[in-house]
Amino acid sequence: MRSRMVAASDTVFFSGHTMKVAGFFLLGLASVFSVQRDNFRTCDNVGFCKRHRALEPGTSSYAASASSMKLNPTSVSLDVLEKKSDVKFTLTIFGLKDNTFRIRLEEKDAMRKRYEPPVGDVLIKVPEGEELKYNGQSGNQLTFNKGTSRVVLTTEPLRIDVYSDDDPVISINSQGLLKFEHTRPKPEAPPAENQDEENKEEAQEGEEEQQKEEEVKEEEVKAEPEEPDMWEETFKSHTDSKPFGPTSIGVDISFPGVEHVYGIPEHADSLALKTTKTTDPYRLYNLDVFEYDLYNPMALYGAVPLMLAHNEKRTVGVFWLNAAETWVDISSNVADKSIFSNLADFVTGNNEIPQTDTHWFSESGVIDVFLMLGPGPKDVFRQYAALTGTTPLPPLFSISYHQCRWNYNDQDDVRTVDENFDKFDIPYDVIWLDIEHTDGKRYFTWDAAKFPNSIEMLRNISSKGRKMVTIVDPHLKRDDNYKVFAEARDKGLLIKNKDGGDFDGWCWPGSSGWPDFLEKHVRDWWADKFSASEYVGSAPNLYVWNDMNEPSVFNAPEITVNRDIKHLGGWENREVHNIYGMYVHEATMDGLLKRTNYQERAFVLTRAFFAGTQRTAAVWTGDNMGEWSHLKISNPMIMSLNLVGITFSGADVGGFFRNPDNELVTRWYQAGAFQPFFRAHAHLDTKRREPYLLPDENVKVIREAIRARYTYLPYWYTEFFTSEKDGAAVMRPLWVEFPKEKATFGIDDNYMIGSALLVRPVTDQGATNANVYFPGAGEVWYDVETYQTYKGQQEVNVQAPLSKIPVYQKGGTIIPRKMRPRRSSTLMFDDPFTLVVALDPKQEANGQLFIDDYRTFKYRDGAYGFIKYSFTSHKLHSNVEHQGSGFTTKEWLERVIVVGLPHEPRKVTLHQSGQTKELIFTYDSTTHVLIIRKPGVNILQNWTISLH
Structure with missing residues (x-):
């Protein structure tokens, strides 16, 4: 969110440097605040990414057993064998309502349960099934029909092809890149060379017994060759222990007939995703990346593993349900007709067709893929909404104009800003307070010297129909006298380090702890903190902003929590990382709704997000810069969010960092006035740039842009209402409205x-x-x-x-x-x-x-x-x-x-x-x-x- 603050007499790892500091100070913008790529891993720094990316297309070593097939009214399951290791898996194909299929592959006899987001958290319910008819076997192919769509399962080598109206639309494992790292015991370390004779004899006896056991076991499970980074991995000065070993999953998914794919935010890139043949894959791993680079596939603050593929004939979607770190490789080529030679002959005349191939791989979890077959883009929006929900109709004030800065200094500053908007006839609905409003970065508190009477301040702005938003981050200052932290610690609500003690990391307050929002009782506890009795000095017109909820940890690898920290349910961070931030804002929204017994709609803004975030928060694109290039990129970034259901989204007007000139600020207001979430925001070190401070010419233009937003509020409001019903994007690429017009497919300005x-x-x-x-x-x-x-x-x-x-x-x-x-x-x-x-x-x-x-x-x-x-x-x-x-x-x-x-x-x-x-x-x-x-x-x- 902002430049990093550090506290007295502590060592902090930040931006590649180890710094001893005395007292609080701000790290300089010029020297530190441009993204330092070496703080963040590339695929070459991530063991499982290297292993999956090293796979070459070819014949898959996985085979399904037709004789094991078990038919149910809406699903079919089969045993799958990985022939090199003899490890067995279960493949299940589900027919779902509204032209959707679900494909699951999971380990049959896993040594440890793998994490899957509980139903109700990402998926709003168990998806409703639809009859899946078995159409018989021809050679090594099994066919299953559902309406006008069908699935063809090739048993050996394992491959799944999906057809809609006799057109092939999605192929899974057609390139043979399926890789499912099974759970296994850690291999014993070899004996040390300097053992004495007695130890050597004991070791030899033990080795003989172990060898006999392994020979027996080898008949059941053949050992895979061990590769580097499978049981321990080091990035810079941080070592990631992997007590459960390698558990990654991956498979290729192809879209025949398609040249353009979209989605999988968040990346500062073009709307139409690019080939990654000469770059890293697109990475999905929630990270605090300030002043992020543009037009590259590095991860940012949120992750939604949903991709849409579109051509003149149809749109399809693939939702990869996985909360672990995920990478997606993309290549686009002209596929020869012979790829489908053992399927229906669907090409006549020209033996070459366009095709986009993607390769998905995650560090943990199971393969759980939803295939949404459209056929139109709005059909895919509806199909995805049936799985993860829609954006509830926002209260009208929240889709109006928001005025924010890090930080409005005190109550007098708030009053002055509020009065100046009226003086210059500029409408606004919400004024925001950043971290400096608190008592020493203790959330749910007020700085008594700067904000001695917050209730009076809130009452004053409420008299004009206005609201306030304060920031509440998930890191809690380690202070025995800070009630919220002490209670979380004493109740055992904090996430743990790998050894079982409370995790201690650095963020704005210095040494901090983090509640474990994965647990329902922790989320309920957090929600109660927003009551008037707990959040003293709050009022009904006060709403909330959750920042730093990736979560951001200044002295940890990649500025986020270690992968091997433990959650209260026993899960490691590596298994659940991308979903943590969603649980934070979900609990916050619940707390705000509780204040009115769920009668009044509320507003929450979040930086971190996942699939399903749309149900409880708006999203902004994070710590952008006051540069023309960042204004330009805001349009495809917000459109990408809209394509995956996060319709209530926007970017910091003016840019968070740096000092944009008057022309740029003005043009940014014009753009923001026609984006779903409309908020100006700026860094503490930037010059004040409230619109009334600009030259008269610019004030006039900005006033008109903001007023234009207000005149269109009935239209925005109606669009959000219809979007809640059908999941449609509010800010749409042109091709959504004109799906057959190829000229629109690459347009994102x-x-x-x-x-x-x-x-x-x-x-x-x-x-x-x-x-x-x-x-x-x-x-x-x-x-x-x-x-x-x-x-x-x-x-x-x-x-x-x-x-x-x-x-x-x-x-x-x-x-x-x-x-x-x-x-x-x-x-x-x-x-x-x-x-x-x-x-x-x-x-x-x-x-x-x-x-x-x-x-x-x-x-x-x-x-x-x-x-x-x-x-x-x-x-x-x-x-x-x-x-x-x-x-x-x-x-x-x-x-x-x-x-x-x-x-x-x-x-x-x-x-x-x-x-x-x-x-x-x-x-x-x-x-x-x-x-x-x-x-x-x-x-x-x-x-x-x-x-x-």
């Missing part, structure tokens, strides 16, 4: 918000124009400010001076907006709506609006309104599809803007409840825009506006 808005942020210094790709043959797009039109399926260089961000509404859509400027979104609850009707070439349009109380969970009990709008045959219809019993609103329709109307109507009339009245309107023949004023109807009413 243009994107869609929902299905109606196209955004192209300006991300180049000094640029006064931008290339915008308008997708869709036959589509028309309208500039949201000038209403200038653009035809689809073309790239256009548009004017984009500093005052403008290129944003376009798709013809055929209706967007609800609220145009009255307010200080915060809470003050907008009852404001009237404007409907922007953008007509397509057929003079038609459709849209929708969701409204509720904007803050509680009552919408889940039906207390909401949902309205569908349609424009056809010169009539605009409002159809209330849902109005919950007893739910009412004061919101009304103030204005209708019809864009793309070729002729001025003679008159405009409103028809409602059997009555008709004529409406006032104006028409601009140059822009072809009709503005209808003050229909005056409640937004939850059916009506028709007719153009005559």
